[in-house]
Amino acid sequence: MPLWLPVGMVAGVAGWFWLPGEQAWEGLLLSMAALALAGFAFGRGGRAGRSVAIFALSVAIGCGLIWWKAERAGAPVLARDGIANLTARIERVEPLPARQAVRVTLLPLSCSDEGRSAGVCDAALAPQHSRLRRSAVGVIRINIPDENAVPGLAPGAVIALRARLVPPPSAAVPGAYDYSAVAWFSGIPATGKALDPVKLITPAPTGGPAEWLADARIGLTAHIMTELPPGQAGVAAALVTGDMGGVTQDDNDAFRRSGLAHLLSVSGLHLTAAVGATMFLALRLLALWPRLALRAPLLLIAAGCGAVMGIAYTLLTGAEVPTVRSLIAALVVLAGVALGREAMTLRLVAAGALVCVLFWPESVAGPSFQLSFAAILSIVALHELQWTRRTFEKREEPWLRRLLRELAALLLTGLVVEAALAPIAIFHFHRAGLYGAAANIVAIPLTTFVIMPAEALALIADCVGLGAPFWWVTGRALALLLWIAHSVGSLPGAVTFVPTMSRAAFALIAVGGLWLALWRTRARLLGLLPIAAGAAMTLATHPADIFITGDGRHLAVRGLDGRVALLRERTGDYMRDTLSEISGREGDDAIALDDLPGAVCGPDSCTATLIRDNRVWHLLATRSAYRIDRAAMEPACAAADIVASDRRLPDWCRPRWLKADPNLLAKTGGLAIRLVDPGVTSVAELQAAHPWAMVATDHDDRPLPQNDPNFARRAWAARDPWRDDRPADAGGMQR
Known part of the structure; x- marks a missing residue:
């Protein structure tokens, strides 16, 4: 219990x-x-x-x-976009060599009048919600391109810069990543980019432990980047310092597709390797002194050394929340070892989860917490089963049979972990890997027993100039790890995309999984029922047919073949991937709306005829800032069911169902529109009344479709949905 x-x-x-x-x-x-x-x-x-x-x-x-x-x-959110001249103290520095930039976290000290008018300073950072009673300025995250960076960017330094600042972005469309919630709990009211070269006002202080750790982290990352080729160096730095700025986008995608992305985030695996290696070396070295070995509790001393190493490694990597969670679990394990207790039990997992929820309750909603605890819970629950203990316990047998037994245990564990993580990956990332279990059988031992020890020895040997052989071994091992990631990630069917999973379906699967893992009797099998119900709900859910981003610039139409058609041909990679993956396809499969059957596009706008469930829908979307004559625009609006635009449309543009222009999108954020069982879901609806939710501004007060679940049905009831009586020349606007 x-x-x-x-x-x-x-x-x-x-x-x-x-x-x-x-x-x-x-x-x-x-x-x-x-x-x-x-x-x-x-x-x-x-x-x-x-x-x-x-x-x-x-x-x-x-x-x-x-x-x-x-x-x-949360600190009060920036009211609107703006450009400000800031004087600020650096709180954190994150090199991003793969992006040719440096990310700094700043505490504003003062800013110009234009910055005050933009809402950057504390006098203008008034609370956006009536229930908030604070007006303190939070930290600001700024990306500084390499050409605008200067030497001396370190924690504690005071700099002056001119930057464009924007509020933390909400989800582009319903179901996409919502950074505004993360920024709220991190106290980040604004993000931005430096526009001019930075000026160093006051150098960073030296001598303090915090400054020493920050300098050591930055210096260690820079040293690793010079010892290995760019691709290998980025992964090597991520393993040691937790800095993923040097990992290229291609490598990052390959690790995600192959199910090896967890290797790049310093967490349980890396901390276990560091603590385990320290304990092993401490035991072996202390045992060389016979008198000490006979009279001192070497296991207790080794556990203490492992705890010190775990704490030091956590501080060196920046003490991020996932690493701190892993450290807490490791310390509990070490305490159990020191007391002679069996440490790896479900009560250990429960204790770690309890501590994390008490200190970081907001992490519960994030994929990091869910993935890490789902993985360790499934592993411990599997190996506490009597059948698993009997099958895979160590015994006297030939080495080949022992090897096969251990490989079978690894494979079974990997499959169980993949099954436990799949719903979480689908819910947050709309994808699930198929070959991750097989890839991890090779990648985890390679990382734990070859790459990390070789890299540690290389860094130690560099103190006396003898690290070259160890760097060679590290480079060859990293090359093999990258080959595994790219090879597995490029296999056909390596990733399965699932368009959407509702919160209710995810909750059912989570409850069923916990029931399976925590009960000890045959009643645990009842957990299969909610899992089956959640899976059935996910498979039966029809994905949205049209997505419109919160700024109105991007629109995606899901074709009958599942491919996504994008309004703008020059859509960036991030937005292309977001709109494609949330529709259940890979970003590379996206096509232009011009190529969608039933679409007619010109330089300024597109019309599309969509047939869903024997109903005909007409869509109109603008894609330029040029003026369109009313004589062409008004009949096109009247012929359309849905109009989408990134500019405010006049009142005489009256589509039959929905006009998604900035007047509406400022209230709703991004939209997901279903044409089968018609309905609209908005980002504002999902954010509801949480503190980071979108704030309504001085726009018109038209009723919003997403606030009325019967809006779509009443709209269709007002006309005959089975008859298309609109003008045949709906695309004449382009001519």
């Missing part, structure tokens, strides 16, 4: 993210309090009533904790 305590807190946090606003959050808290009282009152002191009551209280604690932190975490 104690294993369900962190599950209850996670459920409370997830409920807060899922539910729309304060009334719903208060309802959750009160209902859980009522359930807890009922459990204590009617449970008659039995285990069942007490368990229900404690679980309900843990849900309430989780909801209250994340609500409390959200109210106090």
Whole structure:
């Protein structure tokens, strides 16, 4: 039963993210309090009533904790885009050699009048939400191109720069990555890019531990980048310092497609290798002294050395939340080893999750927390099964049979982990890997036992100028790792794209997986029912047919063959990949809207005729800033069901169903439009009343389709959906 305590807190946090606003959050808290009282009152002191009551209280604690932190975490969001001359102190530096830039996190000290008018300084950073009672300035993340960077960019330095600042972007379309939520909890009210060369006002202080660690991290990354070729150097730096700025986009995509992306993020695997190697060396070296070996608790001393190494490695890599979570788990394991207890148990996983939820409740909603704990939970639960223990326990047998048994255990573990991670990957990234289990059988031992030790020896040997042989070994091993990633990632069917998974389906699968992992009796098999229900809901969900980004510039139409047609031929790689993957296809498969059957495009606009479920839909979208005559535009608007534009359209442009121009998109954000069982989902609807949600500005107050689930049906009822009585010359606007 104690294993369900962190599950209850996670459920409370997830409920807060899922539910729309304060009334719903208060309802959750009160209902859980009522359930807890009922459990204590009617449970008659039995285990069942007490368990229900404690679980309900843990849900309430989780909801209250994340609500409390959200109210106090975020700095006021930048009101609008602007250009400002800033004087700021550097808090963090992240080199991005693959992008030829440096990312700095700044604490603004002062700014120009134009910056104040843009809302950058604390006098203008007024709270955007009435319930917030803070006006402190948060940190700002700025990308500085290499040509505008200067020597001396280090934590603590004061710089002056001219930068274009924008509010943290919301999701481009429903279901895409929403950076505004992450920025809120990180206290980041604005992001931007330096426009002119930076001026160093005050050099960074020296001598402090924080400055020493930051300098060591930056210097170590720079040293590694000079010792290996660019592709290998980026991966090598990521393994040691956690800096992924040197990993090229192609390599990053290959690691993602092959299921090896976890190797690039410093977390449990890397920390385990560092701690394990330290313990191994400490035990072997201390055992060389017979008197010490006979009288001192060497295992306890080795565990202490491993703990020191884990803490140092965490600090060196920047103490990111995933690394800190792994450190907490490692320290609990070391404590269990020192006490002579079996450390790798489900209670260890529960303890680590409980600590993480208490300190970082917002991480529950992110893929990092979910992926890491799903992986370790599935591994521990699998190897605690009696069948698994009997099958794969060590025994006296020939070396070949022992090797085959260990390989089978690795393969089974990999398959179970892949199955546990697949729903999370689909929900957050709309993709799932197929060959990750096989790739990890080779990649994990290669990274743990070859690459990381060789790289550590190379760095140590560099102190005396003898690191070249070790760098050669590291380079060859990294080349093999990159070959595995690219080869597996390029195999046919290496990645399966799934357009969408609803929150309800994801919740059902998560509940079923936890039920399977935590129960010990045959009742655990009941967890298969919600998993099957969630999978069925996902397969039965029809993906959206049209996506419109929040700025109105980009539009994607999902064709009958599943391919995505994009409005603008010069759509950037990020937006192309986002719109394609959320539609269930790879970015390289996207086509231009001009090539979509039924579409007629000109330099200024496109019309498209779409047939869905025996209904004919007409779409009109503009794609230039040039004026279009009313004589051509007005009949085209009247002939269209949906009009999308990145410029404000006049009132006489009246489509039959939806006009998605900046007047509407400023309120709704990006839109996902379904033509089968017609309906509209918006980013604002998904963000609801959370603190980072989009703020309505002074636009018109037209009723929004996404606020009325029956809007689409009533719109269709107003006309005959089975008859196309619109002008045949719907594309005449182009002529």
